[in-house]
Amino acid sequence: xxxxxxxxxxxxxxxxETDFELRETDDPELADGxxxxxxxxxxxxxYMRGRMTGVRTYVGPYEVxxxxxxxxxxxxxxxxxxxxSEGDWVASMLGWRERGVADGERLRKLDxxxxxxxxxxxxxxxxxxxxWVGLVRIAxxxxxxxxxxxxxxxxxGSAAVQIAKLKGLRVIGSAGSDxxxxxxxxxxxxxxxxxxxxAKEALAEGxxxxxxxxxxxxxxxxxxxxxxxxxxxxxxxxxxxxDQRAEAGPRNLGFVxxxxxxxxxxxxxDHTAEFGDFMREVAPWVAKGQIECRETVVEGLENVPAxxxxxxxxxxxxxxxxxxxxx
Amino acid sequence: xxxxxxxxxxxxxxxxETDFELRETDDPELADGxxxxxxxxxxxxxYMRGRMTGVRTYVGPYEVxxxxxxxxxxxxxxxxxxxxSEGDWVASMLGWRERGVADGERLRKLDxxxxxxxxxxxxxxxxxxxxWVGLVRIAxxxxxxxxxxxxxxxxxGSAAVQIAKLKGLRVIGSAGSDxxxxxxxxxxxxxxxxxxxxAKEALAEGxxxxxxxxxxxxxxxxxxxxxxxxxxxxxxxxxxxxDQRAEAGPRNLGFVxxxxxxxxxxxxxDHTAEFGDFMREVAPWVAKGQIECRETVVEGLENVPAxxxxxxxxxxxxxxxxxxxxx
Numbered sequence: 327x328x329x330x331x332x333x334x335x336x337x338x339x340x341x342x343e344t345d346f347e348l349r350e351t352d353d354p355e356l357a358d359g360x361x362x363x364x365x366x367x368x369x370x371x372x373y374m375r376g377r378m379t380g381v382r383t384y385v386g387p388y389e390v391x392x393x394x395x396x397x398x399x400x401x402x403x404x405x406x407x408x409x410x411s412e413g414d415w416v417a418s419m420l421g422w423r424e425r426g427v428a429d430g431e432r433l434r435k436l437d438x439x440x441x442x443x444x445x446x447x448x449x450x451x452x453x454x455x456x457x458w459v460g461l462v463r464i465a466x467x468x469x470x471x472x473x474x475x476x477x478x479x480x481x482x483g484s485a486a487v488q489i490a491k492l493k494g495l496r497v498i499g500s501a502g503s504d505x506x507x508x509x510x511x512x513x514x515x516x517x518x519x520x521x522x523x524x525a526k527e528a529l530a531e532g533x534x535x536x537x538x539x540x541x542x543x544x545x546x547x548x549x550x551x552x553x554x555x556x557x558x559x560x561x562x563x564x565x566x567x568x569d570q571r572a573e574a575g576p577r578n579l580g581f582v583x584x585x586x587x588x589x590x591x592x593x594x595x596d597h598t599a600e601f602g603d604f605m606r607e608v609a610p611w612v613a614k615g616q617i618e619c620r621e622t623v624v625e626g627l628e629n630v631p632a633x634x635x636x637x638x639x640x641x642x643x644x645x646x647x648x649x650x651x652x653x
Numbered sequence: 654x655x656x657x658x659x660x661x662x663x664x665x666x667x668x669x670e671t672d673f674e675l676r677e678t679d680d681p682e683l684a685d686g687x688x689x690x691x692x693x694x695x696x697x698x699x700y701m702r703g704r705m706t707g708v709r710t711y712v713g714p715y716e717v718x719x720x721x722x723x724x725x726x727x728x729x730x731x732x733x734x735x736x737x738s739e740g741d742w743v744a745s746m747l748g749w750r751e752r753g754v755a756d757g758e759r760l761r762k763l764d765x766x767x768x769x770x771x772x773x774x775x776x777x778x779x780x781x782x783x784x785w786v787g788l789v790r791i792a793x794x795x796x797x798x799x800x801x802x803x804x805x806x807x808x809x810g811s812a813a814v815q816i817a818k819l820k821g822l823r824v825i826g827s828a829g830s831d832x833x834x835x836x837x838x839x840x841x842x843x844x845x846x847x848x849x850x851x852a853k854e855a856l857a858e859g860x861x862x863x864x865x866x867x868x869x870x871x872x873x874x875x876x877x878x879x880x881x882x883x884x885x886x887x888x889x890x891x892x893x894x895x896d897q898r899a900e901a902g903p904r905n906l907g908f909v910x911x912x913x914x915x916x917x918x919x920x921x922x923d924h925t926a927e928f929g930d931f932m933r934e935v936a937p938w939v940a941k942g943q944i945e946c947r948e949t950v951v952e953g954l955e956n957v958p959a960x961x962x963x964x965x966x967x968x969x970x971x972x973x974x975x976x977x978x979x980x
Contacts, residue, residue: 376911383911384881541906554711560909575902579868582887582918584703584710589916591909 328353330423331630333388337378340568340638345378346631354427361416361430362404367647368422368627369397369447370634371481375567384593395421397447399436400651410435417446422630424650441612442619448645449485449619450605450612456594457485457537458604460559461493464592465535469494474529474548477539478517479506481645482561486537487515488617489608498533500525500544502640509643513618526550535559541566546576552587560591568638620644655680657750658957660715664705667895667965672705673958681754688743688757689731694974695749695954696724696774697961698808702894711920722748724774726763727978737762744773749957751977768939769946775972776812776946777932777939783921784812784864785931787886788820791919792862796821801856801875804866805844806833808972809888813864814842815944816935825860827852827871829967836970840945853877862886868893873903879914887918895965947971 327350334347356362374396380387388394398421402414407430410416415436420426436443441450448454460482461467473490477483478499487499487510499510500520510517518528525547534556536548541563548558566573581587611617622642624633627650637646654677661674683689701723707714715721725748729741734757737743742763747753763770768777775781787809788794800817804810805826814826814837826837827847837844845855852874861883863875868890875885893900908914938944949969951960954977964973 384913545906562910563907566907572904574904575906577899577901579872579902580890580893580899582916583889583920584918586711586918586920586923588918589909591911591913591915593910593913596913 327351328423328425329627330393330421330426331627332393333378333390336380336390337375337568339570341375341378341631341635343631343635346634348628351423353425356404356406356427358406359430360427361402361407361410361433362425362427363398363400363416363418363420363433364403364425365398365400365420365423365650366653367399367444367447367623368420368630368650369452370630370637370646370648371396371452372562372564372567372637374634375638384595393421393423395419397421397452398423399443399446405430407431407433415443417443417451422627424627440609444621444645444647445612445619447647448481448621449617450609452594453481453645454485454489454608455597455601455604456482456561457489458608459592459594459597459600460537460561461486461490463597463600464590465537465557465559467493467495467535470496471534472496472498472532473535473537474525474533474551475499475537475539476520476525476544476548477501477564478510478515479643480539480564481642483537483539484510484620484644485617488513489611490537491515492611492616495535498528500528506640506643509620520544537561538563540564542573546578549576549578549581549587552581552585554585556585556587558587558589560589564638622646624648626650654678655750655752656954657720657748657753658954659720660705660717663707663717664702664895666897668702668705668962670958670962673961675955678750680752683731683733683754685733686757687754688729688734688737688760689752689754690725690727690743690745690747690760691730691752692725692727692747692750692977693980694726694771694774694950695747695957695977696779697957697964697973697975698723698779699889699891699894699964701961702965711922720748720750722746724748724779725750726770726773728980732757734758734760742770744770744778749954751954767936771948771972771974772939772946774974775808775948776944777936779921780808780972781812781816781935782924782928782931783809783888784816785935786919786921786924786927787864787888788813788817790924790927791917792864792884792886794820794822794862797823798861799823799825799859800862800864801825801827801852801860801878802864802866803827803847803852803871803875804891805837805842806970807866807891808969810864810866811837811947811971812944815840816938817864818842819938819943822862825855827855833967833970836947847871864888865890867891869900873905876903876905876908876914879908879912881912883912883914885914885916887916891965949973951975953977
């Protein structure tokens, strides 16, 4: 027997813990080529909110009563796949469960001597890769430019600000608490608390690139602050994910023409072929300690719903993870 | 003595004819390298509205009491510049006046045997070049794609729809009267009247590219209709140029992320180095009659203000010009 978290009801507005429930399931049989994995960490990510609404966007929706797949890191318990053996660390999409079976081809073997395995869900996983794709492939950042990153203390944001700084940009980040701002400053970055400092003031000197994790007012302020030929890497808009009706967009979209801005949305899963390029650039920075891999770790599968809903209340600094088992 | 139209007052909201006045001036002296030109056609263009507000955007503002420079086509009256002689046809930026002096280097000599000189203000001038830059350089259109062009019976729009069709796209255009829609259909294009048919319905099959001349509701409908990886060439937003306060933007900007859209503003004057590429592709189509160069021609310098204000009431089909003198 094992346990998983399933979707009990489609969230209305901000997700509640009661939208989820724990369920016991049997371990499935292993077929040839498959691997049984015991999860150690499961990932909770803002994009999962979209999959709970029942509308197909770029990934299919989660079903009520069904499992919630997503990023996870764990260890092999049993393997019928040649490339993996008992005890190996693997990254998977097994999601919010204690144990699960996956096609061995879809697992990424991790080397715990190079970086803590949990980083495969953070700065060396989808999170960091998202930051890198947005900076390098979408915004095409250049040394010496000024970038503004909203949600800069979050999982993607904290990777983006650190990678941008290592690439020689002037970096301004915003976050929703003084503690988060202090942490960003301790990394050598400029930072402000968007709840107490209007972004328009903080960005008054102008920016070349905006990495948008937030949308709404931050996007509007960035459009005003962007210099001619500025770019927006539109990664997400956590301020809007729980909207129950469509809210109006920024009042200053006219700047897109007059300043020749480029606003470009992206989804990291379109870029999997570039994962190797990302790892070659970013993994050495992590290995040398030049990127701080901050995590907020919640304990226990039963607390996955609380960790997930906490994303929308700013409960995480860095990557939000749930530990569901021992190393 | 000659006459020009000057800015009498900064327009508040929709421009009025009373925002302009006629003024008599002396012909200036010709210095070495300069040319005296008698205008035949002067151009009125929506972008000029922005220059009347007194705010510097990508070009400096017009001053109250000052001349209004802009596109014009005329004939050389006297020349102290080696490359031009009396009687030559030239395109200039001499603007809303009957006669003016320009640096010979800044004049483009026209060959009236290749195309009517007035096309140098339309499909073979800034207007057509804007359409081509938006399609080719900004949206990077590909044969077989579907494009939606708003303001399709306007100067830039009517060039954009015809160039797009010649490049092998499926083209849908919208305009604000049944007469304009009929004209677009006579060119072999799909077209609808946006005042009577909601764009969302007309675009329900989906589009790959949106060429935006209008902004506002048309942009919102296009964002809904765009397929994944769609592009918006943001050329202008005539529906918003006269706004006296900033209106909210589209309610569905979230599609930029989920559909990985690219919204890219542009200004044709950034692309002057590519004018030759444009002419090599488009001039032969005009010469062979494959592009219809529709013009709306108003007579007399004193009617320039009426022609200009008429742009904001949809008075033009194709390029709006004012004839201020005989050929």
